[in-house]
Amino acid sequence: MNDAHNLDRERFGAVLTLMHRIRAFEEAAIAAQKGGLVLGAIHPSIGQEAVAAGVCGNLQAADLMLSTHRGHGHTLAKGADPLAMMRELFGRAGGTCGGKGGSMHIADFGVGMLGANGVVGANIPIATGAAHGLKLQGSRQIVACIFGDGAINRGPFLEGLNWARVFDLPVLFVCEDNGFSATTRTRDMTGGAGAAARAQSIGIPAEEVDGNDVLAVDAAARAAIAAIRAGKGPVLLHCRTYRITGHTAVDPATYRPAEEVEAQRANCPIHRLRAVLALSGMDRAALQQIHDRAVQEMNAIAVQASETDWPDPAAAFSDVQDMGDPRERAY
Amino acid sequence: MNDAHNLDRERFGAVLTLMHRIRAFEEAAIAAQKGGLVLGAIHPSIGQEAVAAGVCGNLQAADLMLSTHRGHGHTLAKGADPLAMMRELFGRAGGTCGGKGGSMHIADFGVGMLGANGVVGANIPIATGAAHGLKLQGSRQIVACIFGDGAINRGPFLEGLNWARVFDLPVLFVCEDNGFSATTRTRDMTGGAGAAARAQSIGIPAEEVDGNDVLAVDAAARAAIAAIRAGKGPVLLHCRTYRITGHTAVDPATYRPAEEVEAQRANCPIHRLRAVLALSGMDRAALQQIHDRAVQEMNAIAVQASETDWPDPAAAFSDVQDMGDPRERAY
Amino acid sequence: MATETYLNAGRRAVIEEMQRDDAVWALGEDLGRGGVFGQYKGLQEMFGVDRIADTPISEACIMGAAVGAAMTGTRPIVEMRFSDFALCAVDELVNQAAKARFMFGGQMRVPMVVREPIGMWRSSAAQHSQSLEAWYTHIPGLVVVAPATPADNLGLLKSAIRNDDPVVYLEHKNLWALEGEVPEAEHLVPLGKADIARAGDAVTIVTWSGMRHGCLRAAQTLAGQGIESEVIDLRTLWPWDRDTVFASVRRTGRLLVVQEAVSVSGFGAEIAASVAEALHHDLKAPVRRLGAPRIPIAYAPALEDRARVGDQAIIDAVLGLVAPCPAD
Amino acid sequence: MATETYLNAGRRAVIEEMQRDDAVWALGEDLGRGGVFGQYKGLQEMFGVDRIADTPISEACIMGAAVGAAMTGTRPIVEMRFSDFALCAVDELVNQAAKARFMFGGQMRVPMVVREPIGMWRSSAAQHSQSLEAWYTHIPGLVVVAPATPADNLGLLKSAIRNDDPVVYLEHKNLWALEGEVPEAEHLVPLGKADIARAGDAVTIVTWSGMRHGCLRAAQTLAGQGIESEVIDLRTLWPWDRDTVFASVRRTGRLLVVQEAVSVSGFGAEIAASVAEALHHDLKAPVRRLGAPRIPIAYAPALEDRARVGDQAIIDAVLGLVAPCPAD
Numbered sequence A, B: 001m002n003d004a005h006n007l008d009r010e011r012f013g014a015v016l017t018l019m020h021r022i023r024a025f026e027e028a029a030i031a032a033q034k035g036g037l038v039l040g041a042i043h044p045s046i047g048q049e050a051v052a053a054g055v056c057g058n059l060q061a062a063d064l065m066l067s068t069h070r071g072h073g074h075t076l077a078k079g080a081d082p083l084a085m086m087r088e089l090f091g092r093a094g095g096t097c098g099g100k101g102g103s104m105h106i107a108d109f110g111v112g113m114l115g116a117n118g119v120v121g122a123n124i125p126i127a128t129g130a131a132h133g134l135k136l137q138g139s140r141q142i143v144a145c146i147f148g149d150g151a152i153n154r155g156p157f158l159e160g161l162n163w164a165r166v167f168d169l170p171v172l173f174v175c176e177d178n179g180f181s182a183t184t185r186t187r188d189m190t191g192g193a194g195a196a197a198r199a200q201s202i203g204i205p206a207e208e209v210d211g212n213d214v215l216a217v218d219a220a221a222r223a224a225i226a227a228i229r230a231g232k233g234p235v236l237l238h239c240r241t242y243r244i245t246g247h248t249a250v251d252p253a254t255y256r257p258a259e260e261v262e263a264q265r266a267n268c269p270i271h272r273l274r275a276v277l278a279l280s281g282m283d284r285a286a287l288q289q290i291h292d293r294a295v296q297e298m299n300a301i302a303v304q305a306s307e308t309d310w311p312d313p314a315a316a317f318s319d320v321q322d323m324g325d326p327r328e329r330a331y
Numbered sequence C, D: 001m002a003t004e005t006y007l008n009a010g011r012r013a014v015i016e017e018m019q020r021d022d023a024v025w026a027l028g029e030d031l032g033r034g035g036v037f038g039q040y041k042g043l044q045e046m047f048g049v050d051r052i053a054d055t056p057i058s059e060a061c062i063m064g065a066a067v068g069a070a071m072t073g074t075r076p077i078v079e080m081r082f083s084d085f086a087l088c089a090v091d092e093l094v095n096q097a098a099k100a101r102f103m104f105g106g107q108m109r110v111p112m113v114v115r116e117p118i119g120m121w122r123s124s125a126a127q128h129s130q131s132l133e134a135w136y137t138h139i140p141g142l143v144v145v146a147p148a149t150p151a152d153n154l155g156l157l158k159s160a161i162r163n164d165d166p167v168v169y170l171e172h173k174n175l176w177a178l179e180g181e182v183p184e185a186e187h188l189v190p191l192g193k194a195d196i197a198r199a200g201d202a203v204t205i206v207t208w209s210g211m212r213h214g215c216l217r218a219a220q221t222l223a224g225q226g227i228e229s230e231v232i233d234l235r236t237l238w239p240w241d242r243d244t245v246f247a248s249v250r251r252t253g254r255l256l257v258v259q260e261a262v263s264v265s266g267f268g269a270e271i272a273a274s275v276a277e278a279l280h281h282d283l284k285a286p287v288r289r290l291g292a293p294r295i296p297i298a299y300a301p302a303l304e305d306r307a308r309v310g311d312q313a314i315i316d317a318v319l320g321l322v323a324p325c326p327a328d
């Protein structure tokens, strides 16, 4: 744990800004969904922002990142434009995917964000292959692959990690362990000690870290990324965090005791970073301003997104494939 | 390692008989394939007989076992009729599957052999589910699931082991590690220490054993099975052995040095057991007779199988499903 | 009769069959909290954690374990959540469940029901909207069922659970809330029998699953114009009810197949081809299919709608079929 | 022209395209030893272990990794060994490879070729014999190719490797040893264009892959009886060459589709339905399909043969089609 007095305030001020922006983006999206503006399901990462910020904050712009259905935070942290993302959630023109994907399929190749995924664990082989592609081309970029604790019980987790080890690929695997697989406690469905132990059994160095302590995530990610960039092959970080909201924005999550959630709220990664920054001498007003600006930014973005046009329906027929007529035999 | 002088000669005499019968069955099958009598591919387990004998010898008749494409030995060890098996390889009436399956799909539910499998690793979830079914029905039976070293790189390995742990199922997982995944050295394609380490990371007790020492396999299997029967949940045995033949009976296996194969021939599990039995006082003539009888039995069976009728072609349309006409739109 | 939702009718089927037969159990993710759509609500409380089993996120193992459990004397109901996720378990379904009985020479059977909710459900996008029923009809060993009404979801699911071979059971996500009359007494709908949802003699409309309702709406509108369509809901896709369809087409001389799935190589092709082969000389107009274009399903509604067969398209197609043929 | 086997023609395609474009590489099990059928023999020596990559037995990851590698600028050739094993990687192909370009709004493409050897190969039984081409034609985003001759295996595989979208490339295992004339110069066969393997005016036989050869043999026999069949080898199944097929059927008035796959919901249904829809009034006889019954493929030859469309069945079907129609 960094000493608060030696803290790089500028850097972690920026991290706090990012975390607030992520939180504000998702709160704006949840509010917009209540108002009928977000069209499909969204999976908020409220309470998990330290993982996104701590990991992606250590990636270079040219590095790649693949995410999950719960990917807004990771995507923002990788540098995607929140307005385009919000438009995507609203199914509007100018969305990151032109309204074709929605929350679970946001991708922004321009910033190295190679896709959320609607299939749990499916991003693991793809990320591994992306790293394989980079390595074949002699690139120095690395790939971060973020997935949930539930994903470690799917076969592609094993296959992808083994592959990354066998080919010594530059992948940072990040298990963002929020304790739940949808409405089920993951520990009840998981044999053994979890992601890190499994990675180690495959020969991949792994570390467990308090995923609500962004300083710890940052330090661990930085070290892991340095090792990966030095050519040492894959590393796994197991970040323990907690999902404050339900599985989706409309899940009341009554399957867990209120006290548990309350206790976890007190462990909020944003609060914790604010406390550290306050201790390091950052003043309250500055901290408050970071929060307020983030909220303003995202609320304004939600309004702007809501005022955006719908995509051209003809776009349903583009980007399918070069060969053949996608309209064939339609209706 | 058991002390040769205290060896249960009767028991291991029977084990030797079984191992010789397995070897003789496969040698007869290979010869028959050269003669055009075996119709499809066969994957001999010559050199690996100690795993079949050591594991299946400790199963009760009512216990279940699932095998792989390389399953003749396991199947014989579980008690299947070699004549029916040979007929199956020859595609004849009276084959274990009526000629519908062939070598890679031999099953004999009457002796608890729930199937070889043409898909690497596919038997793992099925075996796990079979154990799940038994447990739900309050049965005291257990399930042995034998698979190769290559199978541990497939997702179903992870999913099945995790499942067995989560539901505390009575499964003995046996990794029959012959060093090869078809023509590829498995170690080059495998991260970490292999099957036992992976099982342990999932919370499953695992042990490595010299798979060419049938006494060691027998002792380890017996202990594991006792634990499983006592309700302690799954166990994995990792048996290191060597595939003396090619991947299939027609694979010359030139991808490995002749010296390596020669060294392994010297390590033959049948020779080793014979040596132990000789040391324990069994006389040469008796040992020789076990071998000779096995060869005679299997050669006679091959002749008998070759004289068996072909199945009725109409059988192609039976056992498909109860609903619907399988002939519909045919030709 | 009582009014029941499609979702609750399915839930009742599971309850009744689990009460009737101890061998029946269900497995899938989140079932203890009712499953992702609430189809299993309260069932774990009724039947315990063994018979309503929560599982890891391991579709391949859910399916594969069900195969093993079916071989050992139980009758698993597999919940795949979205049919899209069943694509993580295709070896287990197609190479294992469907073929085991045959490959092993009829030594045993694999009685299991695989529930795979299909179909478009507003803005669920390309990985949560597919209808791949055609695939399963192509696989020997599988029975394929796609109920469209609450009563059928009750009666067909019960029949599916009693079937001794693997059944792919495709509920439509957009129908969960649909209400309809459901018999209060034991209600079994036989597999393989179509339902003539509306009688008519101008044209035969063959459909299934969610599209039944669009077809009925279109038929209603057409009736206002004096065109009486016969709407046949196949209910079971394999084996499909050739007798009912053929008898109808012999009468009407016109066939329209309406499906939500991609038209290219959809199950509608099988129906249309079968009718064209067998009843060419009875046809007063060419057979006709409606289905989705060959595009992934988009998230934005205006784009998603391009993948939908709307009521108007059905009406237009029928009008085209009954119009005097220019070539004749 | 040189005589070359189907297998070697495919091998040559890989060599030429790998020489032409550094981004092309191949991955799969045992490729370093030539692959399971020898299609990659000597290639690792030529191109090194990076570009001819041996992989673990991890079909899901082979396919998924190819998707990622394609997204990052390489052009992977995925070897699935037997198309049956590709069933372990369906999510990766259908939910990921096929949809990525669309879902992500056209930000990138997924140029990959998935080689999946299909078809019956004496006594390989139910898990090593399937032909599931119909499945892939149903999936938006996929191109589907099924070459039947050495020259086509060269020219189509080269085109497939140059294609910017995922191509499912289905070689037939029983054709590996088939010899044929192959151009010595660069030879590209365009995707989407059928080959009129034999011209004729009595009947149009549409086929692909292994069945091309049975159709040609049958056509030869029929020619002896004065019946000239036009045999069209589709070569590419999606997009299929409607123009060529339709032009032929307009001329002959008779369509027979011959496929090795299970007839029910096979790709033949799509062809037959399309022709019946579009050319009903040109047809002198009902469209007709030949294909396998809906049974798993057995091991014993006499049983396996019941799943085969024999030459005689083709001849009989043609004779049925050209016979004066009793109903007219």
Ligand SMILES: Cc1ncc(C[n+]2csc(CCOP(=O)(O)OP(=O)(O)O)c2C)c(N)n1
Residues within 6 Å of the ligand: A043, A068, A069, A070, A118, A119, A120, A121, A147, A148, A149, A150, A151, A152, A178, A179, A180, A181, A182, A186, A243, C029, C057, C059, C081, C085, C088
């Ligand atoms: C293969 C697959 N199975 C099931 C689902 C449904 N599903 C969506 S999210 C989710 C829970 C995932 O848990 P975890 O991996 O821990 O991620 P989290 O939601 O906690 O971020 C499930 C089961 C899916 N999308 N894909």
Ligand SMILES: Cc1ncc(C[n+]2csc(CCOP(=O)(O)OP(=O)(O)O)c2C)c(N)n1
Residues within 6 Å of the ligand: B043, B068, B069, B070, B118, B119, B120, B121, B147, B148, B149, B150, B151, B152, B178, B179, B180, B181, B182, B186, B243, D029, D057, D059, D081, D085, D088
């Ligand atoms: C899913 C799958 N992939 C590939 C194959 C082809 N194949 C058959 S056996 C084999 C090697 C298996 O190695 P291992 O599991 O160690 O078993 P062994 O053959 O050594 O007994 C391979 C790759 C297959 N049958 N199934």
Ligand SMILES: [Mg+2]
Residues within 6 Å of the ligand: A148, A149, A150, A176, A177, A178, A179, A180, A181, A182, A186
């Ligand atoms: Mg989680």
Ligand SMILES: [Mg+2]
Residues within 6 Å of the ligand: B148, B149, B150, B176, B177, B178, B179, B180, B181, B182, B186
């Ligand atoms: Mg092996």
